[in-house]
Amino acid sequence: MHAAVIQASDAPPVYRDHPDPAPRHGGELAVEVLAAGLHHLTRAKANGSHYSGNGVYPLVPGVDGVVRDEEGNVRYVVLDDTALGTFADRTLIDPRRSVILPGDTDPVRIAAAMNPAMSSWVALRRRVDFHAGQRVLVLGATGNAGRMAVQIAKLFGAAQVIAAGRDATRLGALTALGADETITFDRIGHAADVDVVIDYVWGECAADAMIPLLAARADRTAPLTWIQIGSIAGQTAPIPSAALRSARLQIVGSGIGSVPARDILAELPELASAVTAGAIDVRARAVPLAQVTQAWTAATDDRIVLVP
Ligand SMILES: NC(=O)c1ccc[n+]([C@@H]2O[C@H](COP(=O)([O-])OP(=O)(O)OC[C@H]3O[C@@H](n4cnc5c(N)ncnc54)[C@H](OP(=O)(O)O)[C@@H]3O)[C@@H](O)[C@H]2O)c1
Incomplete structure (x- = not known):
């Protein structure tokens, strides 16, 4: 063969x-x-x-x-x-x-x-306590896994799905796939009140998004689950300590081993x-x-x- x-x-x-x-x-x-x-x-x-x-x-x-x-x-x-x-x-x-x-x-x-589909499907079903009616932010939404995460979150009954990425033109195509809102990373504060973040980027990109997102939350004591799934922007992320203290943030990973x-x-x-x-x-x-x-x-x- x-x-x-x-x-x-x-x-x-x-x-x-x-x-x-x-x-x-x-x-x-x-x-x-x-x-x-x-x-x-x-x-x-x-x-x-x-x-x-x-x-x-x-x-x-x-x-x-x-x-x-x-x-x-x-x-x-x-x-x-x-x-x-x-x-x-x-x-x-x-x-x-x-x-x-x-x-x-x-x-x-x-x-x-x-x-790519399994990444968000398994994370929402098996890694975190996701339920219909919650609001979801997908970081790195223009890739294959991110595009599917937008669709799968909707399929699972998310009340709102916000798609975030670095390219406004490519983000625009996600509305047709069910995204309620699309934002570039510099406007991450507009996604402040989500319940779940599905993160495909990690690295400095994710770390830089945390404080602006958390600071803009209407209720910082409301739970926010950040699911680390991909690391396309960097294997390590310099998470500010204030991110973990200033809001009810928990960071979990989803992949082979953690599920x-x-x-x-x-x-x-x-x-x-x-x-x-x-x-x-x-x-x-x-x-x-x-x-x-x-x-x-x-x-x-x-x-x-x-x-x-
Ligand atoms: N844990 C799991 O179960 C699991 C399963 C599948 C995939 N993954 C991981 O998820 C990640 C994405 O996979 P994929 O299949 O969606 O890849 P992909 O189709 O190649 O898409 C890559 C995505 O990452 C974005 N991106 C690339 N470099 C970036 C940077 N420096 N800063 C910000 N965004 C950047 C791209 O944005 P542009 O559109 O702007 O180029 C695009 O949205 C990979 O790390 C992969 O290993 C994990």
């Missing part, structure tokens, strides 16, 4: 021959890969910058994807730590980490959507159904797996999906 192979943390993946995988125990299935998303997590695990990476090379990247098993079932699967990912003609899966999809599912759409794997897996069927039903707008670009080296560093707003 063919696979994308990475030889070292700073090397790009190369499309080449690879031995066919054979299940190592009865709980494992060898499956055909139909589509696999190129997510930030995929790259970060491969270059060793994500906390869940295991540093084993050579590595076939790919953290999730849509596969077909030998019985013809089409499944969305999330792989555990492995040196054989989904950027291959075939891979090995634990079926307990998968959900069977309807036969007419578009594999590219699912492969593009599940990782148990069983909780993440339990949300997959309903999320897959929502994506399949078209409840979430998805921007996907299918690229042949043979072009993985160029795709790895391609600059695009769409989520690249590699198709063997």
Whole structure:
């Protein structure tokens, strides 16, 4: 078979021959890969910058994807730590980490959507005590995960969703996806009275937003839950101590580890159904797996999906 192979943390993946995988125990299935998303997590695990990476090379990247098993079932699967990912003609899966999809599912759409959509879906369902009627601010709302967070917060009954980002033009497109208001980071005080912040940016960008947002709150004793999900603007954030003292702010993270794997897996069927039903707008670009080296560093707003 063919696979994308990475030889070292700073090397790009190369499309080449690879031995066919054979299940190592009865709980494992060898499956055909139909589509696999190129997510930030995929790259970060491969270059060793994500906390869940295991540093084993050579590595076939790919953290999730849509596969077909030998019985013809089409499944969305999330792989555990492995040196054989989904950027291959075939891979090995634990079926307990998968959900069977309807036969007419578009594999590219699912492969593009599940990782970015899961970030807010799981955070609101499994990490914090979110309930319908609350107000939500999405920081970094113009990205794939942020756009989906706007839609998912609405789907879950948020009374108001404010989308924040750095580019007013790109923010404008979020109104059609359900955002009640769009603001650039310098106007963050306009989102002061939200109950939940879904933060994809972190870094100085998030830290700089905290004091203006908290200072403008009508009631600083009203609880505000800040969910740290992505760190596209910086891995560390210089949080002002006053932010934690001057308002009823709690900061929590949501991701692999802070949410148990069983909780993440339990949300997959309903999320897959929502994506399949078209409840979430998805921007996907299918690229042949043979072009993985160029795709790895391609600059695009769409989520690249590699198709063997
Ligand atoms: N914890 C989880 O479960 C989970 C799951 C999925 C994703 N994530 C993380 O969430 C983050 C976003 O993922 P994504 O899939 O949405 O990425 P994406 O599609 O590439 O979008 C990136 C977003 O970040 C913004 N951005 C980039 N650099 C920035 C900066 N220096 N300052 C402010 N904003 C900046 C972009 O704004 P412009 O539109 O202005 O360029 C865009 O909104 C990543 O860190 C990813 O690893 C976490």
